[in-house]
Amino acid sequence: MLAGCVPTSGSAPLPSATLAGGEIVVAGPRGYCIDPVTLSRGTSRSFAVLASCNILSGGEEGIFVEPMMVTITVGPRLQSPAIPAPEALAAEAGQPFVSGSARDGLTTALLAGGGGEVLDDGDPRYWRGAFVENGHLIGLALYAPEGSRLVGRDGAEMLSRVHRQIMRLSPELASASSAAAPS
Numbered sequence: 309m310l311a312g313c314v315p316t317s318g319s320a321p322l323p324s325a326t327l328a329g330g331e332i333v334v335a336g337p338r339g340y341c342i343d344p345v346t347l348s349r350g351t352s353r354s355f356a357v358l359a360s361c362n363i364l365s366g367g368e369e370g371i372f373v374e375p376m377m378v379t380i381t382v383g384p385r386l387q388s389p390a391i392p393a394p395e396a397l398a399a400e401a402g403q404p405f406v407s408g409s410a411r412d413g414l415t416t417a418l419l420a421g422g423g424g425e426v427l428d429d430g431d432p433r434y435w436r437g438a439f440v441e442n443g444h445l446i447g448l449a450l451y452a453p454e455g456s457r458l459v460g461r462d463g464a465e466m467l468s469r470v471h472r473q474i475m476r477l478s479p480e481l482a483s484a485s486s487a488a489a490p491s
Contacts (some may be wrong), residue, residue: 319344321364324477327354331442334358337449337469339373341365354382358470376463377427378470380469380482388436391415396490406433409464414439414471416464420483423459427451431459437467441474442481 321341327332334342334463345468346357357379361370381459392400394417395410401419406407408417416437423434435458437448439463448467452458459464 317377321359321361321369322347323361325356326446327380328385328442331385331478331481332382332444332446332474333479334382335477336378336472337473340378341370352384354385356380373456374452376450376456376458376466378451378467379447379449380470380474381447383445383447386445387443389443389445391438391440391441391445397438401436408464412468412471413475414468416467418459418463423451424454427453429454431456432433433459435459435463435467437471439471439475441478455467457468 321363322343322344324333324335325342325347334356340358340360341361343357343359346355348355358380360373360375362372363375377454392415394410394415395405396406397415397417398419399407401422403422404420406418406420410417414437416435418433418435421432424430424432435450439446450458450463450467452463479483
């Protein structure tokens with residue numbers, strides 16, 4: 309289903325990737341990998357695409373998992389980045405807000421349109437998410453095929469799984485105030 313929308317370059321999919329100078333480690337749940345073709349490690353912004361390892365490898369590796377694509381955008385490190393409200397995520401994307409939540413440090417929003425513009429045969433609805441790790445605002449967007457269960461509540465859960473994976477793998481950085489405190 310996603311074969312036409314996720315590049316298969318012949319480069320092996322990556323189980324994880326470091327972004328933001330090593331301050332953020334991105335990876336997906338079991339069966340999902342980073343597409344090396346999409347990886348961008350900029351000084352002010354980094355980007356990666358997460359998709360099925362099986363699809364990315366042209367069927368050469370990975371287990372069968374629900375087809376989907378998650379984009380991960382890591383902004384520059386800021387002193388006190390704010391996590392936007394669900395409605396703000398929809399407004400920023402210029403799409404009608406359907407539903408969303410803010411819990412456990414992750415904001416999610418289901419948007420009514422725009423998903424079909426990213427994926428061939430993609431559902432018009434798609435999820436966006438945002439959270440902060442190591443001073444970086446991280447934006448997520450989940451796109452799935454038309455009618456996929458990931459366009460419903462399962463999409464919010466998938467973003468939560470990606471969020472937890474990034475939080476678990478990223479190094480714990482000492483803040484400037486704790487680094488200066490005497491031991």
